[in-house]
Amino acid sequence: MAQTSQAMDKALERFSREKLHAFMREMLLYRRFEEKAEEAYAIGKIGGFCHLHIGQEAVALGMIGPLRDDDYVITAYRDHTQALAKGMKPGPVMAELYGRDGGASRGKGGSMHIFGAKERFMGGHGIVGGQVPLAAGFGWAIRYREEDQVCVCFLGDAAVNQGAFHEALNMSAVWKLPVIYVVENNEYGMGTAFSRVSALPVVERGKGYGIPAHAVNGQDILETWAFMEDLVEEVRGGAGPQYVDARTYRFKGHSMSDPVSGTYRSKEEVREKTEGADPIRLLRERLFEAELMDQDELEALDREVREIVDEAAEFADASPFPDAAELYTHVYSEINEHGRLFFDGRDR
């Protein structure tokens, strides 16, 4: 039976109308940001590998939104929307994709390496699984200083097959580190279905270390947010590491240079997901149904975020390319007065 009022949609009750509108606005912002990146890539303003997060917005928002500003987030290369969710400004994120001096990483990192130390967005990592032990390190530092932040570490489903993941989970459990490992389980690592490279489902793969394992519907922002809000408080209170299988789906190709569908997943499967499991559409339907938002309000939000994204692109466009001298900055944190640091014999 269709739900016809707010009263029947229990999940809505937890949130104020303003909060629900904010969810919509944020997810629309992520979506429009990625669409703009897609456009910019097509005309050569962005180069290299560029991995879009379209379809996975409710994971980024729900898993990061409930955090405090001083909590940590780290992820792999599919990192644009997590950066925004952790409070980074769209302009410097877009400028990083453009490889400009005004980029968050001064144009040195690019799409895969967005970092915001001030916002405690810790990247942006290109080696599958490489970020997982780093998250344990953040957790270690929090405990060492006897503070109460938490760290959320995102990884792809395919990353659970890396040894680094298993080593980090074990250490997190042994030392009760305040780290929440969130697997963005979009069912595929590039062109390989998870079921072809794992004998067990994702949720089972974090077990065996004494870490609680959870599964959530990553397409439902009300579920991901509510779940995370509760979990974060537990971890802050000393519950130790957690493992979350956030079930989601990648609507686009693995990166801008890969096909959306092909031998590894059918057009029909993709259509079914983009139509039936779009986190923005699912929220819209529920808000409309419960009469908590109408078409005009939705359009106004969309206009607002499109403007923000346009401004981000303008900021990126207006930002200069890094000066040639920047090639040698940031390799070392200081010049050594005694010994030579660079050996290419070029002028600096």
Added chain:
Amino acid sequence: MPVITYRDALNQALAEEMERDDSVFLMGEEVAEYDGAYKVSKGLLEQFGERRIVDSPISELGFAGLGVGAAMVGLRPVIEFMTFNFSILALDQVINAAAKMYYMTGGQIPVPIVFRGPTGAALQLSAQHSQACETWYVHSPGIKLVTPGTPADAKGLLKASIRDNDPVAFMEGELLYNLKGEVPDPDDGDFVIPLGVADVKREGSDVTIVTHGKMVNEALRAAATLEKDGIEAEIVDLRTLRPLDVEAILRSVHKTNRAVYLEEGWPYVGIGSQIVSIIQEEAFDYLDAPVVRVTQADVPMPYAKNLEKIAKPDAARVVEACNRVLYRN
């Protein structure tokens, strides 16, 4: 002679060796159903089936080690790294197991394995995805290192590498896969190029450019520019870095008395340091100028297009280096 791409040349080599020897199998990420991230293994799953063309999980340390184990008991694995950047986390199995096994066992257990995939930078892939990995491998005794720069070399050397009884790192280039060149027709017999034999890609008498892999093509461009200036550069393509054809280097230096080393990687303990050391030890009296190296800038690869361009070694820098050893400016 048929003209084919570097990618198809590798594909032919794999197919022919798998056809010839049932103990050869290919394992790596996306090599089967997806035809390989760079389509090198296109059609091989269909031809050889799942037993021999195997999609692995993203577990580089694990499947590199599995390959070494399989080689220790008599199979001939070809392990594909999607790129050699990702092999850095498999280096323990390469250096501590594959490279030392024959020695540690007093010759009882050889490890006939090939690790292959692209090395070096493509375009704007940034610091973690744009690394020339030669030094990490060649530094260790027990490993052979092969770096073909043309389609023919790719085919002939891959076949030799698969037949070799030692661990071979076989480094290709993302920007080479579409390169076309003449490769002998498979019907004209087995085309195998022995390891340890350099190839003079261009003859010249004024200056020697020693190089390997993808950079061979950059050296050819530089030589074309120099030629307009009346300078004849000789290009010695090492093709394999261990075993190294020292005689070929010395022969050319004896002739030209000047040398430049060109490589894609970083200078510090780069391949060039070894080559320069050999030249000064074994051909000191023949040199009319210090040997100069052209390398990537000594920094992690930046993403920004303009910075990446100046970070990479290119023909213009090679021309400059040649002029320097010729005292022409």
